[in-house]
Amino acid sequence: MWDPDAYLAFADERGRPYFDLLSRVAADAPRRVADLGCGPGNLTASLAQRWPQARIEALDSSPEMVRAARDRGINANVGDVGDWVPKPDTDVVISNATLHWVPDHARLLVRWAGQLPARSWIAMQVPGNFEAPSHRTVGELVRRDRWAERLHHFPFRESPVKDPVEYADLLADAGCTVDAWETTYVHVLTGEDPVLNWIAGTALRPVRSTLTDTEWDEFRKELTPLLDAAYPKRRDGTTFFPFRRIFVVAQVN
Numbered sequence: 001m002w003d004p005d006a007y008l009a010f011a012d013e014r015g016r017p018y019f020d021l022l023s024r025v026a027a028d029a030p031r032r033v034a035d036l037g038c039g040p041g042n043l044t045a046s047l048a049q050r051w052p053q054a055r056i057e058a059l060d061s062s063p064e065m066v067r068a069a070r071d072r073g074i075n076a077n078v079g080d081v082g083d084w085v086p087k088p089d090t091d092v093v094i095s096n097a098t099l100h101w102v103p104d105h106a107r108l109l110v111r112w113a114g115q116l117p118a119r120s121w122i123a124m125q126v127p128g129n130f131e132a133p134s135h136r137t138v139g140e141l142v143r144r145d146r147w148a149e150r151l152h153h154f155p156f157r158e159s160p161v162k163d164p165v166e167y168a169d170l171l172a173d174a175g176c177t178v179d180a181w182e183t184t185y186v187h188v189l190t191g192e193d194p195v196l197n198w199i200a201g202t203a204l205r206p207v208r209s210t211l212t213d214t215e216w217d218e219f220r221k222e223l224t225p226l227l228d229a230a231y232p233k234r235r236d237g238t239t240f241f242p243f244r245r246i247f248v249v250a251q252v253n
Contacts, residue, residue, distance in 0.1 A: 010198055011042060013187045017245050018043045018096045021125045022050070024179055024249040030054045030091035030121075036081045037061075037098025041069025044076070047094075054092075059084060061101075082108060086115050095124040097202075100160045106170055113174040113252055120252045122171070128182055128244040130159035133230035134199055141223055142207070150215070154206055167248045176250035187241040193224055194239050195231045 027033075030051055038044045038058035047056050058076035060066050069076035082102050086093065093112060099105035112122055129135060135156055142151040162170075164180035171178045189195065200208065208216055233239050 010187075010189075010201070013185070013243075014097070015043055016185065017125050017183070017247070019046075020183065021096060021123050021247055021249065022046075022094070024247075025092060025094075025121050025123050026251075027051070027092050027121050031089040032057060032087060033092040034059070034084075034086065034090055034094065036084060036093065036095040037101075038069055038074065038076050039065050041065075041072040041074035041076060043096065044069060044074050045072055051092075055089075057087075057090075086112060088117065090116060090120060092121045093123070097125060097127060099124055100126045101155075103160075105160075106162060106167070109167070109248075109250075110170055110174045113171060113176050113250065116252050118252055122176070122250045122252070123248070125245055125247050126161045128159075128161055128163075128246040129242075130156055130161070132242070132244070134195055134227065134241075135203060137226045137230060138199070138203065138207070138223065141219070141226070146222075147219065151207060151210060153210070156203060161246060164246055164248065167246070171248065171250040175253050177253060179249040180247065182244060182246050184242050184244045187243055189239045189241050190237065193227070195227045195241055196220065196224055198241065 032055045033047050033051055034057040035044045035047060036059050038060045041058065044056065044058050047054070056075070058069060058074050059079045059081065060069065060076060061078065061080055063078050066076045066078050081095065081098060093116065102108060109122060109124065116122070139157055141147060142154045164182050168178045168180040189198065191197070207219060211219060231239050231241060
């Protein structure tokens, strides 16, 4: 299960890469824009503002997120991004912070490039921080004897994403003109346990869904001091949280 409220606790920080991604999509009047992994719909709403004539298609695998999106007036549907097939009038496909959850998503990007009409756009962003202390620390903790059996399915033991050049190679070979880059955002977080609260809404979701309430409290107690050491609080009470993200914008030739 996804918790829309927990995800939206950092709405501004999570939203910035979305708009940085869209800024490189030069579609003038797309007929259909698909937002794959639309989440609670707060960012999807901006698509209708930019392209008011377009039909907006929104998809997410989480019923909780889809309900939140529909509450915002988004015509979202529950579905698996890996099974999605573009309709013939699809001119823009956007996937923000989603494809790292989809096995073999690189092959999926190539398939879309072959199914979309000429001059259409694919724009995707994925986290590139799986080697960062936040994720490395969690990976070490789930391997400890106390948690190894219960959390053997934890998905991010290795990075599920590629470097920008690898994505560029794949999509260029698939017949696209590619713009790929990476950015490290230094988020300024506040409050108690801010990094833990951030990853609790995303990367730690498979952990939380497996553990009982008591086990989850115990896991958090073990994790908190490790994250505090990796991301120390500054004198002004803030915490710097560097977050690398990978962007790819491709136009089908």
